Amino acid sequence: MYRLMIGLILFCLGLTACQQIQQRFTPLVQVNKNPQIQQALHDIAAGLSVQIEVLKNPQALTAEEKSQCDAAGADWSSCFFLRLSIQNLGEDIQASSPQFALYMHSTRRLLKLQNQVPFALHHINGDLHQFKPTEGAFQWESGKTFTFDILGEYWLLQNSDIFPRLFIADEKGHAANIPMTDTENTSQYAMPIDRHHSNNWKRTTNDGHSPFTPEARYKLYQSRMADTSTSWQSGIIPKPLNQTVHDQSISVQHGFSIIKSSLPFQQIAAIQARFTQLGLSFSRQTKKGMVPIRAEVIGQHIKHFHPELAIEGGYTLQVSEHHVLIQGYDDAGVFYGFQSLLGLIDVKEQTLPLTTVYDAPRFAYRGLFIDIARNFFGLETLKKIIDQMAAYKLNRLQLHLSDDEGWRIEIPSIPELTEVAGQRCFDPYEQTCLLPQLGSGATKNNSGSGFLTAEEYKALLRYADDRMIQVIPEIDMPAHARAAIVAMEHRYQKYQKTDPVQANQYRLREPKDTSRYLSIQYYKDSYVDPCLDSTYQFIDRVMGDIQQMHNDTSHPLTTWHFGGDEAVNSMLGHGFESKNGTDPTKGNIALANWDTPWSRSPACAALKAKQLNPTFTPANYFAKRVSQLVKARGIHTLGAWSDGVSDLQDQSALETRQNLAYAWKPRPDGATKTAAELAQKGFGLIQASSDALYFDMPYSASPNERGTYWASRDTDSYKAFSYAPLNLSLHAKSNKDRDGHIWQVPESEVDYTTAVKGIQGQVWTETIRTPQLLEAMLFPRLLSLAERAWHRASWEDHQQSEWIDQIQLNQDWSRFAAILGHKELFKLEKSGVHFHLPAVGAQLVEGHLKLQSAFPGINLQYLAPNGEWKAYHSEQPPEHALAIRSTSVNGDRSNTPQPLSISLENLAEK
Secondary structure, three states, X not given: OOOOOOOOOOEOOOHHHHHHHHOOOXXXXXXXXXXXXXXXXXXXXXXEEXXXXXXXXXXXXXXXXXXXXXXXXXXXXXXXXXXXXXXXXXXXXXXXXXXXXXXXXXXXXXXXXXXXXXXXXXXXXXXXXXXXXXXXXXOEOOOOEEEEEEEEEOOOOXXXXXXXXXXXXXXXXXXXXXXXXXXXXHHHOEOOOOOOOOOOOOOOXXXXXXXXXXXXXXXXXXXXXXXXXXXXXXXXXXXXXXXXEEEEEEEOOOOEEEEEEOOOHHHXXXXXXXXXXXXXXXXXXXXXXXXXXXXXXXXXXXXXOOXXXXXXXXXXXXXXXXXXXXXXXXXXXXXXXXXHHHHHOEOOOOEEEEEEEEEOXXXXXEEEEEEOOOOOOOHHHHHHHHHHHHHOOOOEEEEEOEEOOEEOEOOOOOOHHHHHHOOEOOOOOOOOOEOOOOOOOOOOOOOOOOOEOHHHHHHHHHHHHHOOOEEEEEEEEOOOOHHHHHHHHHHHHHHOOOOXXXXXXXXXXXXXXXXXXXXXXXXXXXXXXXXXXXXXXXXXXXXXXXXXXXXXXXXXXXXXXXXOOOOOOHHHOOOEEEOOOOOOOOEEEOHHHOOOOOOOOHHHHHHHHHHOOOOOOHHHHHHHHHHHHHHHOOOOEEEEEHHHOOOOOOHHHOOOOEEEEEXXXXXXXXXXXXXXXXXXXXXXXXXXXXXXXXXXOOOOOOOOOOOOOOOOOOOOHHHXXXXXXXXXXXXXXXXXXXXXXXXXXXXXXXXXXXXXXXXXXXXXOOOOOOHHHHHHHHOOHHHHHHHHHHOOOHHHHOOOOOOOOHHHHHHHHHHHHHXXXXXXXXXXXXXXXXXXXXXOEEEEEOOEEEEEOXXXXXXXXXXXXXXXXXXXXXXXXXXXXXXXXXXXOOOXXXXXXXXXXXXXXXXXXX
């Protein structure tokens, strides 16, 4: 998962602090802050004006500029040119003023200053970069602008690549955000990506993506709609196994009464909360007009239950004029029967269609992964997402609780983890917090700070359990572990003089390991040492505390996910060559200065000699040792990202017998091959293909969309809906790769389908800093995920794997999109979910303006020449329109208006 993204830069105007930051770890020191200096920095920051411009991306570079990328050591000689301008609009900054550093972030490496300025550029760690003054005490006259022309690695293709919250700070940690950048609206200081070049949003010269004009969107939406008249009133998401619809509906305006239920009280309370959330009455007392519900488990009477439904979560649902009958194979089946009942209801019209449903899940594992480490999202946000997971029958929530940028769960036995690594702020010594990353800013009051207390985590477990959802904690190691490493170094420094045993008990780094590496996210010190016994003492203690939290809530810890991904040196990739290399497509670097991880670790050298195993690798040894800990604690399943176990000979190398590999590779980049290899090695597969199921990817290839895009430029709800987990090559002739091109299918495949245990959607949060942004990236794509996790469509079984039956797919999509647009978006809105509003398509049809959205039923508006936004009705198309947009159901939100480019006289005011 090359979760490469971007922000921008940092520059430092103070030598001592910068040197301290670049050290891996610093002994404990006493820092006393001065309120006067703090105020002075606030005043200085308030006077700074920032402007950021992307000048060129790789597709527009000249031959000379490409040679500069090569010489600068850019991976594959691919780079961009960026301009940062900072003007002092405040008072003169004198040599006698407090000396400070000005910081910014870039998840692309900034390699070289292109113009003559009295500063030197340095990369500090992660996305933190620095400009350091090269001449004496710093002065900055009022009105003066410093302009930095920068050569950076790769590209900046979207506006969200520019990160907020530049700040200034001195060497003792006095710090202040620059107010004009202290906002999620980066357009206040960052120019549009395509300002200097119309194709700056394209990655390469042969990028196959076309501009998404309203006309292009209209054609796209039209091509997907096989039947715009599809009946949606009786539809359910996810689609049931079998449904018989009766052409009649009943009113539910008086609500429901439950006259019998075999579910435990907690599940009934959760169901009642969902009814209430949607504005529907749900009572244990029968009143006039209420629809009575009988709900019971009949699994013990298997002979009376349909064989196809006799699995966990199977159920039948009968809605008649007089009552509702739900019969489940087990408690989960009854619970899902209630969710299907809620799915049938048209909440706006307060009607319920009469129908009979026979249903059971396709996969036992139907998952969602949320990264709360990069940016933190607390208990209430997670509960809101769990509500929607339950509504659409997802049953696994994997929580990414640790990474380089944060540790997000209280471990009572090791308080330093959250005391230090649960916060991000500017502390050059990292004794009170981790250094800022990902646009979190200078203070602790930001998206990079926070953690779940033990009691909050237990509350989350109870909440999920009541909604039939199992929580899977992930502590990511041996890479992606800087937060834990920094915290344990702090602990080491705290105890080394008074209690050396305790100081070394949980230490995660080998101090004599001089291996030089750079992680995929550009950290220099983020890998735990797999060859230290203290590493496993740490993991076992963390695992034990988390397991106890699960035991305290009767929510057993059944799966431990250890991450395992990206334990590589990014500087040893195929896109680099040595300084004397002659390949113009590869960056020139001093290859001899870089090592494979742990290659200079004395502990690993000693362990390898002791093992007498020529195939020994620290990463494989780590996986095996963790599996031993998992087995010893009675946890029956071990999970890892696929690259965390792909080098093992087979799953028998692990002590655990149930092992899940989460296969994240993009389909155009070898997903089929990876799935086949893992299946051959005996792993259970959780399909998590990043090009279709990573919901931090953009909805479309537009500079105005948010997200990372290393796997895909356009992961919309349709793409997620059309994902075939048992036929990964199905879309090779229809879906495109990230550059908009057809991709190749492997010539031979090993059958991996029986190894697939489920699918999972992921949302990584490097570019997501608010709950609203998180919800917009998840919804409505989460409903597409739920559809594929629960229901196997007929179009998935096409015999020629690279082709798809487009007619069948579009018929299915038309049904799904109509249900979503007419019913489910309103339910999301009633639940307080800030879902993504799709851009509107527009076309001239027989002299009239026609508008269309990705989902029928969504509110569309056009801007009249008098400046008024008016509702669009297809029966009465407007004669004049200047712009178009879509809105939420209640009209409180709208997406960014799109100016109309359809240039006909009757469509625009002259």
